[in-house]
Amino acid sequence: MPAIKLFGRKWLAATDDLVYPGLFEIFIRTVWLILIGTGCLKYYQYTWDCRSGGELVRVYLLGEIVFLLISLIFVIVIAKQSSKGSIMEAQIRKYVEPLLTVKILLLLPEICWNVLGTLWMFGSNVECDYEHYTVTVVQALIFFDWILIGLTIFGLALIFDPLGSLGKKNLDSYTEHEKVSRIWLRRLNFMCWMRKDENANETFQHVAGLLTNLFRGTDLVPSDVMAGLILLRIRQKRETHELRRLNILPRAATYTSDEAEIFRYAPSWMSLDNAIHYMKLASACYGWLYAIYKQSCPGCFHIMRNLTCCGCFRTKHNAITGDNCCYCYLAGVKVMSGISTDDILYASFKNYLCEIPFCVVVDHKMNCIVIVIRGSLSIRDIFTDIAADSESFECEGLPPGSQAHRAMITSAKLILRQLDDNKVLEHAFLTYPHYNLTITGHSLGAGIGILLALLIRPRYPNVKVYAFATPAGLLSREAARVTEEFVFTIGLGDDFVMRLGVDSTENLRTALLMTLQACRLPKYRVVLNGLGYMLFGIPEKDLSKTWTNCNVITTAAGTSPLLNERDIYKREEGKIYEQDVTKRRFSKVRLYTGGKILHLIRRKPEKNEARSNKQNTKAKYEMRWAQAEDFMELLVMPRMFLDHLPDNIDLAITTLIEQRSNVPYYIT
Numbered sequence: 001m002p003a004i005k006l007f008g009r010k011w012l013a014a015t016d017d018l019v020y021p022g023l024f025e026i027f028i029r030t031v032w033l034i035l036i037g038t039g040c041l042k043y044y045q046y047t048w049d050c051r052s053g054g055e056l057v058r059v060y061l062l063g064e065i066v067f068l069l070i071s072l073i074f075v076i077v078i079a080k081q082s083s084k085g086s087i088m089e090a091q092i093r094k095y096v097e098p099l100l101t102v103k104i105l106l107l108l109p110e111i112c113w114n115v116l117g118t119l120w121m122f123g124s125n126v127e128c129d130y131e132h133y134t135v136t137v138v139q140a141l142i143f144f145d146w147i148l149i150g151l152t153i154f155g156l157a158l159i160f161d162p163l164g165s166l167g168k169k170n171l172d173s174y175t176e177h178e179k180v181s182r183i184w185l186r187r188l189n190f191m192c193w194m195r196k197d198e199n200a201n202e203t204f205q206h207v208a209g210l211l212t213n214l215f216r217g218t219d220l221v222p223s224d225v226m227a228g229l230i231l232l233r234i235r236q237k238r239e240t241h242e243l244r245r246l247n248i249l250p251r252a253a254t255y256t257s258d259e260a261e262i263f264r265y266a267p268s269w270m271s272l273d274n275a276i277h278y279m280k281l282a283s284a285c286y287g288w289l290y291a292i293y294k295q296s297c298p299g300c301f302h303i304m305r306n307l308t309c310c311g312c313f314r315t316k317h318n319a320i321t322g323d324n325c326c327y328c329y330l331a332g333v334k335v336m337s338g339i340s341t342d343d344i345l346y347a348s349f350k351n352y353l354c355e356i357p358f359c360v361v362v363d364h365k366m367n368c369i370v371i372v373i374r375g376s377l378s379i380r381d382i383f384t385d386i387a388a389d390s391e392s393f394e395c396e397g398l399p400p401g402s403q404a405h406r407a408m409i410t411s412a413k414l415i416l417r418q419l420d421d422n423k424v425l426e427h428a429f430l431t432y433p434h435y436n437l438t439i440t441g442h443s444l445g446a447g448i449g450i451l452l453a454l455l456i457r458p459r460y461p462n463v464k465v466y467a468f469a470t471p472a473g474l475l476s477r478e479a480a481r482v483t484e485e486f487v488f489t490i491g492l493g494d495d496f497v498m499r500l501g502v503d504s505t506e507n508l509r510t511a512l513l514m515t516l517q518a519c520r521l522p523k524y525r526v527v528l529n530g531l532g533y534m535l536f537g538i539p540e541k542d543l544s545k546t547w548t549n550c551n552v553i554t555t556a557a558g559t560s561p562l563l564n565e566r567d568i569y570k571r572e573e574g575k576i577y578e579q580d581v582t583k584r585r586f587s588k589v590r591l592y593t594g595g596k597i598l599h600l601i602r603r604k605p606e607k608n609e610a611r612s613n614k615q616n617t618k619a620k621y622e623m624r625w626a627q628a629e630d631f632m633e634l635l636v637m638p639r640m641f642l643d644h645l646p647d648n649i650d651l652a653i654t655t656l657i658e659q660r661s662n663v664p665y666y667i668t
Contacts, residue, residue, distance in 0.1 A: 002090055002219040003161075006101055010219075013159040015082060015093040017223045018100070019524040021155065022079030026072065032148060033068045036061065039137050057138055060117040064145065067110050074103045086520050087227060104156070111149060117142050184208035188383075199354040199410060206387040206406060210502065213586035214509055227523050228512035230530035231546065233636040235515055238543040255601055255622035257659045262598070262623055269464055270488045270596065276653045277366065278440040278466035279490075281337055283646040285359060285374040285445065287349070288332030294647060295335075306331035319422075322350035322357065333359060345369070346424040353380050354387075354410040356448060360424050368438040369428045371452070373415070375443030375469075375646070384411060385444055388473050388502050390589040393451070396458040402479040403589045404451060405471070408444070412451035425460075437463045442646050443497055446470040450487055450594040454479075457486070464488070465595065469644050472631050473501025473591040480592040480628055487595030491626075492652050493602055494637035495644045501632075502587040508634045521546055534638075592628035599626040600652045602639075620659060621652045 003010040004017075040061050047054040078099050085092035121139050188204040220228075256262065259272060283290060288303050308327040323329045329349045334341065339361050347359035358373040376385055384407045393404035419425055429435065437460045441449040446467035451474075453465045465487040475483065491498040519526065529542065600623045642648055 003221050004097060004100070006097060006104070010161055011159045012161045012221050014221050014223060015090055015096040016087060016523040017221065018082035018096065019079050022075050022082065025075050026079065028148060029068055029072050029075065033065065033072070036064055036068065036141060039141060056120040060120060060138065063113055067113060071103070071106060074099060074106070078103060083522055083524060085522060087224070087516050087523050107149070107152060114142060114145050114149060181208050181212045184211050203353045203383060203387045203407060206389055207383055210386065210389060210586055214505065218509065218513065223523060224516060225512065227526045228516050229636050230526055230533065231515045231519055232511060233533070234538060234542060234546055236635060237538055241543065255624045257620065257622050257656060259656065259660050262625070272653055272657050275466060275488065275490055276650065276657065278438070279468055279646070279650050279653060281370060281372050282440045282442040282445065282468055283650065284333050284336035285357065285372045286377060287329040289377065291332045291335045303328065303331045303335055306334050319344065319346045321348050345428050346422060348418055351378055351380055354384050354407050355414050356381065356384070356411050356444065358415055360428065362432060366438070367434065368436050369425065369432065371439045371449070373439070373441035373445035373449050375441060375445040381444055385471070389586065390591055393479065395454050398454065398482060399478045403476040403591065404479065405447060405474050405591060408447045408451055408474065411448045412455055415448065415452055416455050438466065439463065440466040442468045443471070443644065447474045450474065450483055453486065454483070467595055468646065468649055469495050469497050470593045470595065471497050471501070472499050472504060472593045475591055475594050476589055477592055480594045483594035484596045489593060489595035489597045490600065490649065490653070491597060492600045492649045493643035494635060494640045496634060496640040497644050498593060499631045499634045501591050503590045504632060504634045506587060519546055593631055597626045597628065598623055600656065602652065621655045623656060
């Protein structure tokens, strides 16, 4: 940080990113130099016996050695310069850019030299004694030298930034903002497989606006984000230790494994037994990919047994749309859910921007018609997640002025339109008049399911929703409170999606910038330490040696640190960014997760517990009722991705059911 400027543009790398690539290139070129040197020592004398072109072989080998030596010298100097200073001390590394420019320009004569060598060695110019393999060895050296050149070009392609053009420097902020937005939009539209989607243009415009606001003025490169996340994890751990030392850590919430205590005042339909049942349906909606991931070889076998061979040439399933010729997706749903084809009333496996696969099934065990909505599985789904700005969401039962996730509103309305056009629910309740309506989904499917329930609730007032790992940026606060009556939300541990929204992402960006500014270690050390943290955890000594000042937490007299982290972020953000409309926060309304939230955590057995019961040392799980405000800030934690996976949520609920007889204990 900041980004390297070469040839009149910015690149996706900083001046301190060249240490490890430099060491890798030093290793490769040193090995290459040894091989060519060995080849010269062994075969150079035989070039004098060539019938013709021996001098070309000698010239090529000597020239290649010269290029390797020059490149090695430049790479060593660049790597040394790149290792100087902390992340923000770019001035110390001011010689990296000119040295790197010369190094890249040297690539051109090296390519030309290798072209000449290719023409000489693979043409008819050189005729040497085949007995000593002179030409064959040199040809092999040329071939692998092309591989080395190709790796260098590939490295340049990786750090090429299509948005990096410096352009005109006298543009006003609004014009520059619009220009960057258009570049992001062109970049998104370049994904030709999404161009024909019905909602592509509108979705891409909102995604481009969000990305422009997130990265405008930051001058961050990908390695800065990676180093910043490592530092944020250290910072969060150190702040917790500091608060505990000052004895001002807020009282920890009480978790327990006592199911009777937790559900004492909850309605009867909110239970772990119901949750595990609908969790399996929500997981099954991921189809054949999830079946193979979950069951591996047995999953493949079960899917093959449920395929409809040559389904394209048979009578179509009128209720199944968007599947492939052999109905692989349908086979995966049947394998994972155990539901027969006759009980699948309708299924749409079409996956476009804002159009998510879902199915409507008859659940005879629970006497329900269940709408199961799939979570994020494709790039299209990710774009649906990212188009997360707030939009007015008006429907019966919600307070005026309610807001919700823009793309999820579109997705919920598209599902409702398909249900209405095909009269799915009307036919279902004519056949099963005494059944109730339930909606379930995981991740993106959970968020869409809650909005769909709000839209459909005036017709079916008894609708219930089982939502798992619901995204945080879903509904405005008052609208979220309304959903607590009919939505049961379950989240696990440090799941990042339950904390993921536009507002929390902007806070994370600002915290990341603040943390990078406070770091006193060079980036290569931060990345190397991060690898060690993944394997062995964060040692206590690293909590203090990383920062430029003694205390990351600044505490004024008579006040407590971090009482309002959001205000701190906004004050720091004001120092980092200029006060113009194009650099203000993208989020206008803070959105929350919906439903009555049951939060599960994983607790490892204590040492004394492990000694007393060596046969049962697996992790235990606990739970508590949480508020939407508990999931407003993104935390960098080791299990932030793993805790989002449906199989881990399934395991947590299953384990809690098995622990029903356990005595409750408390987290402090």
